[in-house]
Amino acid sequence: MTGYADFILLVVVVLDLYVVATSRLASCVHASAFQGVALALLSVALWAPSYKGGVDGHLLHLAFLSIGTLLVKALVIPQLVLRAIREANVRREVEPFVSLHLSVLIAAVLVGISFWLSSVLVLPIPAPTTLLVPVAFATVLVGFLVLVSRKKAVTQVVGYLMVENGIFIFGQTLVQRIPFAVELGILLDLLVGVFVMGIAIHHISRAFDHIDTELLSALKD
Amino acid sequence: MAMELALHVVVLLTAPLLLLGVIQKTKAWFAGRSGPPLLQPYFDFWKLLHKGAVYSRTTTWLFRAGPIVGVATALCAGLVLPLIGARSPLGFSGDIILFAYLLGLGRFFAMSAALDTGSSFEGMGASREAAFSAFAEPALLLCLAILCVPARSVGFADAFAALRSAPPGFSHPTYLAAALGLFAVLLAENSRIPVDDPNTHLELTMIHEVMVLDHGGPDLAFVLYGSAMKLFVVGALLVHVILPPPLEGGWEGAGVLVGGQLGLAIGVGCVESMMARLRLPRVPQFLVGASVLAGVGLAALLYRGTA
Numbered sequence: 001m002t003g004y005a006d007f008i009l010l011v012v013v014v015l016d017l018y019v020v021a022t023s024r025l026a027s028c029v030h031a032s033a034f035q036g037v038a039l040a041l042l043s044v045a046l047w048a049p050s051y052k053g054g055v056d057g058h059l060l061h062l063a064f065l066s067i068g069t070l071l072v073k074a075l076v077i078p079q080l081v082l083r084a085i086r087e088a089n090v091r092r093e094v095e096p097f098v099s100l101h102l103s104v105l106i107a108a109v110l111v112g113i114s115f116w117l118s119s120v121l122v123l124p125i126p127a128p129t130t131l132l133v134p135v136a137f138a139t140v141l142v143g144f145l146v147l148v149s150r151k152k153a154v155t156q157v158v159g160y161l162m163v164e165n166g167i168f169i170f171g172q173t174l175v176q177r178i179p180f181a182v183e184l185g186i187l188l189d190l191l192v193g194v195f196v197m198g199i200a201i202h203h204i205s206r207a208f209d210h211i212d213t214e215l216l217s218a219l220k221d
Numbered sequence: 222m223a224m225e226l227a228l229h230v231v232v233l234l235t236a237p238l239l240l241l242g243v244i245q246k247t248k249a250w251f252a253g254r255s256g257p258p259l260l261q262p263y264f265d266f267w268k269l270l271h272k273g274a275v276y277s278r279t280t281t282w283l284f285r286a287g288p289i290v291g292v293a294t295a296l297c298a299g300l301v302l303p304l305i306g307a308r309s310p311l312g313f314s315g316d317i318i319l320f321a322y323l324l325g326l327g328r329f330f331a332m333s334a335a336l337d338t339g340s341s342f343e344g345m346g347a348s349r350e351a352a353f354s355a356f357a358e359p360a361l362l363l364c365l366a367i368l369c370v371p372a373r374s375v376g377f378a379d380a381f382a383a384l385r386s387a388p389p390g391f392s393h394p395t396y397l398a399a400a401l402g403l404f405a406v407l408l409a410e411n412s413r414i415p416v417d418d419p420n421t422h423l424e425l426t427m428i429h430e431v432m433v434l435d436h437g438g439p440d441l442a443f444v445l446y447g448s449a450m451k452l453f454v455v456g457a458l459l460v461h462v463i464l465p466p467p468l469e470g471g472w473e474g475a476g477v478l479v480g481g482q483l484g485l486a487i488g489v490g491c492v493e494s495m496m497a498r499l500r501l502p503r504v505p506q507f508l509v510g511a512s513v514l515a516g517v518g519l520a521a522l523l524y525r526g527t528a
Contacts, residue, residue: 006394101509104509105513115520130524134524
């Protein structure tokens with residue numbers, strides 16, 4: 001039964017759109033934390049139908065992946081980003097380059113594109129559920145949208161996390177074959193990314209007293 | 222069967238005002254008051270029916286037709302929608318389309334009646350209503366499309382048959398998207414809180430209430446009754462998307478309807494008590510969000526159907 005997995009994937013898409021639609025920084029971060037919870041549940045939901053009982057290597061992999069995702073994506077990273085928000089003292093607006101209405105519509109178009117894209121794409125390994133690939137594409141594309149359309153560094157971190165989440169979802173197609181590679185890839189990549197972002201935010205807020213990246217483009221040497 | 226259809230009509234005619242009472246009771250409970258009695262909307266309705274009506278000289282027949290058409294369209298929409306069991310008194314194979322247009326027709330006449338008074342406040346209310354319903358309609362149509370696609374039919378009977386045969390629970394997340402979208406439409410169509418405040422006393426912030434300021438006496442009673450019936454009908458649709466009506470109706474069907482509607486009314490009361498009303502520029506975003514949600518559900522449904 002892939003019903004629960006499909007349900008979780010739909011929740012992931014809704015959270016994507018929520019991140020695009022909301023104007024509060026903290027809600028963006030909370031939404032990406034919920035997305036982390038959804039991803040942890042997703043790997044359980046995808047695996048549960050094939051569970052035959054007993055403890056084997058696969059179960060350990062799954063537990064590692066799921067608990068690791070929960071810890072990193074739903075607890076550690078949101079806490080780091082929320083602390084960055086607190087320290088840089090920017091609670092309020094997201095300040096997009098394109099208006100929120102327009103970006104919701106663009107996100108909807110991107111979701112449509114990703115459904116189309118995955119219907120023309122042929123995977124060597126069949127995906128565990130048909131919604132998996134389109135949702136992965138949608139999350140990556142919407143993540144890119146957030147990355148390019150927002151001014152604040154914090155929202156750019158959130159966009160980066162969404163791209164990561166999309167890659168994680170796509171990785172679920174491979175997790176049955178090479179679980180280790182997927183786990184390591186996901187968790188390391190993520191942590192490095194967030195460290196880089198965290199340092200960047202810290203430096204920007206130190207140097208300019210706020211975390212608006214627009215001023216960086218005005219720099220000349 | 223005849224028994225069931227008679228029950229359908231009786232419930233449709235008598236129950237709607239009770240929903241308003243339940244919503245008011247829930248809000249009173251949240252505020253720590255005892256609130257008006259549960260049957261207060263019936264008393265109000267009765268009282269208004271016994272009053273005389275005053276008509277401005279600038280108004281024409283449109284103004285008098287508004288409330289009556291409002292009740293008539295809501296009633297017709299309720300008669301094509303299966304309430305108890307699988308059948309409805311006026312159901313036919315294309316009734317979902319008719320349902321959407323009946324809601325639109327009622328709104329059109331409410332707005333025309335408001336414009337007919339020549340009052341600038343009422344014109345403002347009508348323009349707001351028009352703007353927001355333009356955003357609510359795509360959401361409604363997309364939600365209805367989610368019901369139609371699995372059934373390959375635009376009839377409520379077929380759509381609910383498809384829903385009934387679908388495995389229960391989370392296995393059909395697209396129906397959940399439809400339910401959430403419909404809930405947003407329900408709040409917008411019936412001018413409940415995140416979109417409009419039914420208790421507001423300031424003309425500048427009103428939407429639906431300002432359109433009916435000039436109606437009095439029996440006309441106001443019909444406006445009240447029509448909007449309650451619209452709430453009941455859209456609510457029944459939402460309840461049946463979550464809990465499809467059983468094939469054989471009877472007590473089980475009545476139980477699903479009554480329980481679901483009461484739950485929904487309490488839910489609306491909770492939303493009204495816990496949320497602040499959205500700023501006017503934010504309302505379209507709320508409704509576009511609902512449309513996008515329903516659109517994603519529909520895309521997922523179509524994609525799963527083809528893949």
